[in-house]
Amino acid sequence: MSPYKLSRPVAAALLATIAAAVCAQDAAPPHDLLLTRPGWELGGQVSNYKYEEPDFMKLDGSRVGVVGAYNWTASNLVYARIDGRVSYGKLDYFSAPTGTVPDIPDWTAEVRLVAGRDYRVGESVALSPYIGLGYRYLYNDLRGYTTVGNATYAGYRRYSEYWYAPIGVTMRMRAGAHWVFAPTIEYDAFIGGKQKSQLTDTGIPTYQDITNRQDDGRGYRVYLMFEGQRWAFGPWFHYWNIKDSDVVFVGFNSLGQPVGGMEPANTTKEYGLELRYRF
Secondary structure, three states: OOHHHHHHHHHHHHHHHHHHHHHOOOOOOOOOOOOOOOEEEEEEEEEEEEEEEOOOEEEEEEEEEEEEEEEEEOOOOEEEEEEEEEEEEEEEEEEOOOEEEEEEEEEEEEEEEEEEEOEEOOOOEEEEEEEEEEEEEEEEEEEEEEEEOOEEEEEEEEEEEEEEEEEEEEEEEEOOOOOEEEEEEEEEEEEEEEEEEEHHHHOOOOEOOEEEEEOOEEEEEEEEEEEOOOEEEEEEEEEEEEOOOOOEEEEEOOOOOEEEEOOOOEEEEEEEEEEEEEO
């Protein structure tokens, strides 16, 4: 079953839950919706994901995920937030030599800690800038063999880690008596990353597993959320642009010549819908 077909009923259920939340906002203890809400949040998301190494390969498909967060607030309007997500999809792999290989397992896990302060701009608007530290982990399993003509191509497992500093701001604007519109814009300053390629999965005896270091890149995020006393929902977009890694020794080719390996420059684009319940 393709990941797109799998996620359609999940997306429909998420949209139905959002509609129910809009129509039936419960009678929670009153909280100033222009300010960061303290406490726990738990929810889910569906998304479309595309990873691309230009002129070489790409991975794309649908994903489903779980999200959670805890907000701490102080009387002086300072706040801190820890949030995380786990997302999974079976993606389609494409490259010029192999063509399309479907149903590639792909996991992403992420955790972030940020701190900031709420600032009232007027009776109906507030700004909440923040800065923090984030960690992103990705596992991709391309193991297996693909034969095209007389050539056989072997896949392998990949492990990715990013460290970055999120710098952003949320603007909350009243959208009726019980809701606010809360767009967020964020820049993710890339601190560093590493990519482990388990090349021993290919079965080539002269190849070894390698780890590449990445030092240059950037990311962006946009959220267009609607927040109530209990529910928050809306679309979002994540983007990464990472430059070439360093080059490390892989092993020897069939002629006995040394071979180097690198993680090519790449981009990741992911967009989706998210729904959270606020305890």
